[in-house]
Amino acid sequence: MSERVRVLVVDDSALMRKLISQILVRDSDIEVVGTAMDGAFGLKKIEELAPQVVTLDLEMPRMDGMETLRQITRRFRIPVIVVSAHTTDGASATFKALALGALDFVAKPRDAASAHMEEIAADLISKIKVAAKTRVGQSQVLPNEEPTRTANKPAYRPRQEPTKVVAVGVSTGGPMALQYMLSELPGDFPGSIVVVQHMPEGFTEMFARRLNECCAIDVKEAQSGDLLIAGRALICPGNRHMKVRRMPMGNIVVLSDDARVNGHRPSVDVLFRSVAAEFGSRGIGVLMTGMGDDGAFGLGLLKTAGALTIAQSEESCVVFGMPKAAIERGYAMRVVPLDMLSNTLTIQCSPERAARIAQV
């Protein structure tokens, strides 16, 4: 990148403006061209300074973050990264913001003195760089601007052993892609889905709740001991690892606080590895949009174990990092665009096909 990424920081706290600016100053490819203390100033500065990326706090006086975001996406089409508070309300607002067109979010920096900061900084910097390359309104398959489609849930869902266990790994660009894919699945989807989405602690619960509202299948933040059942997706909570385990009376997920893998917790590799070990050919691995290569190795393990492995196609990814890593290593048996993923999964999980594979 020859030119530096021009960033505008919008936050009502002077401290946060300074902190975020100082974080970004450390990266020579990024330039903070300005800061604004509320939405109205933010919009004005966008006009003046023409930044490439905006970081936005959602909780602000005068014009609040949500309204600011609407105006930015409508009038300027600049990618926005939401800087979000660690609260239930904060998470809720964050997902609303993502639905309104915010590209991504980071957790509000905490504890400037600790090593924790390093992570947040790396996260923010990488997301800004990704955002700079993204054109808002690019021909990605994204849900409608207001994605709150009516969830057509079945009135009664019998507890059924799933035909397949679908393990999904996803990172940057994930929330929207995942929402798109899961909301396309039918209510009687016969597979069970386990998802690792790289996301900070405190956001996954709201994320799962939101997905549950707009999907025909059930979506739930995973708890240790939750059962793998047909027609349900379990989302791994932030800052935990998730594994699957076969138990005498059913199959469950187990959460743990083990060390980070590939710099991530949750790590896609951890999930994929356990699915490969416990379910073998009954598993399906899906590696979707995201930076880095978490999950690529695990996808290889799944392939070796006889499971079907799928990578999201480049043109439908916000960031073609993780899928690319898997494809390059030859671990992806199929490369499927986002809008075809749900179909592919439905077909692969159908009882007939599952039975046929079981016979082979």
Next chain:
Amino acid sequence: MSFFSDERASELRELFFESATELLQNLNEEGLELEKHPGDPEIIRQVRRTVHTLKGDSAACGYQELSELAHQLEDVLTAEMAESANGSIADVVLIAADTFSSMLSAYRGNMQAPAGEELRQQIMSLAQKPVPTNGGNGGPYKLHARFAWSEYEHMVMEDALGRGETVFNIAFAFEQNCPMRGAAMQLVRNVLQECGRLLAIVPDQSTLTNDLDVVEAAIATAHDQEWIEKKCRIPSVVSSLLVEQCVFNGDGSDDVLDIVKHVTAELVEDVEPQIRAEEIIAPVAPPSTTPKNFQNGPGSGHPQNGAPAAATTQPSPKPPASVPAAAVPAEAQTGLSSIPETLLRVDAERIDAVLNLVGELIIGKSMMHQSVNEFDKRFPKDPLRMKFADAMAFQSRIINDLQKSVMKIRMVPVEQLFRRFPRVVRDVAKSCGKDVTLVMSGQDTDLDKSILDMLAEPLAHLVRNAVDHGIESAPERINGGKPAQGTVRLDAYHQGNQIVIEVADDGRGIDRDKLLRKAVEQGIIKAADAQSLSDSDASNLVFHPGLSTAEQVTAISGRGMGMDIVKTVLERLKGTVSIRTSPGKGTTFLLKVPLTLAIIKALLFRVGQRTYAVPLASVIEIARATPNDIHVVDHHDVLQLRHEILTLVHLSKIANQPAAGKRMFIVVISMGDRKFGLVVDRLVGEEELVIKALDDNLVATDLVSGASILGDGTVVLILNIASIISRMGRMHKMIGATA
């Protein structure tokens, strides 16, 4: 390894403290506002936002305790709660402001932050609303067992029930001083296994910690409840026990997923109206609207301000959540153009540096002025004269403007100081059980920031005093024919080159006799002198250190030191303080301070060989006199000026200069509400002086408050009038004693 360099980190911390102080001030104001309008949802939203920002900022700086407390507070401050709770929210907010503030100062001093236990409890008590559901388990036991079994554990338990076994939920609380929790845990496990088949236990080995208090377990057994309870009471390990039989609804259709769904539905119901109420600013649901209605027609009766999240598990047609697009952008546009962002944070030192240079410029200006004057005299016919004069006039205008502009940078509205007093008055009034209102005016009067900062303490003292001592108790007031509610008034206004700040109360006034009696008791004045003191001299006794008319010392005031502080600070500021009091009507303190400390208008005069200056603001008039006009009364030299008797101060005596000449000038100075005459030899003129602080090592006297340099290089000493007068008093006393 820290992420930021030390310098960066401390810069951030500074910024944090600065903005946190501001936030706390806001919190105080919002708390007071909330006290006036309890339950106003808009104010609660403001409080929430303030606390939210404080939380985020303190978390960013790693101040965990503060951030957590703020978080707790933020969580309970919902619009919903504003309705249900009463005035106590305001109290909690104010307590929070205090707690946060003491935490801040602890952080600032690198000390352990106070725990804020009181606040935490207050928050808890706010948060405790009647919870109809899921609170039932605890029952008569202190033990709060949740028995939150996972889906798998549920399934296992159901399975056992299905096979006709009895399932019990058991919770143990460990004895507080039970050592070795790990071993105790093993003991519990053994007992449980004796009782039956262990289906589930929390915590299991993997999550066992040392500070573990409660163990929850589920067993399938053939024994009855009594037997199990007996078995499980392990002496000196288990302090309390809860055993309850676990019954699932018999028919098999009640499966886990339904429970899950039920729970999430409940959650959604619980949370959604709340979120919505926060989004839609004003109208809270009309009383008849139950959450059910909300669910059926989301936001039907409300202006749609935010996009309501899909709320229900029930599919229901929702209106597209759109913005009222027509109105908002227009509003935003006008907002945009009208308020430009013009705030700059500048280090005070930098401004001082500029101010210093401007000071030098002013000296330069008067040098130039003198040279031009000389040139004038020497070449009165030279046409160049006019050119010089024009250039001079132009230059001095610019310099004047420049000086004013720089001074303005340092100027801040008095409001910054005043805004903390509503809280002070409220607290003091509350603690001494009085009803007092504070009326403020003139908040937009500008004053030099450094002066303002120094005035904070004296003003706080005067305000506290006014409430605690000045204002009488309500019955006393009513007896005196006054309204029960006392009034304290704060006012600020310009008077020439000075700012006057008035602190007035409509209370009992200062009791002259009591004051004099105390003063005599403490040997401050002689009993004989007591009656001859003028009223203003008498009231001025309150400034004497250690003198207090309060009968008891309270936490708020009464030690008699406060007034001394007031006086000392004002003297340091080259200001004055005076009192007006009338018994039964009230007391007014007038603080007069110069607009700024750096540049003053001064009157220059000569005594002997030296040039001195006094601030022009304190000069009332100048009179001429001959030695014949001066009389001696009670060892004081006095001069009759029109109808007044003026006490004279001979600077020549103080400065040990020979008194010169027969004719002299009397510079009449006001000091508080008293007047004095300074006897000087010759007047020099009026000049703007740039005050240079004097090193204490150079000048070992408090008679001089500063020095300045004139255009011709002459050094001028600026007299500290207050100490000259008190010195004069002492000299006379000595003379009186020897005579």
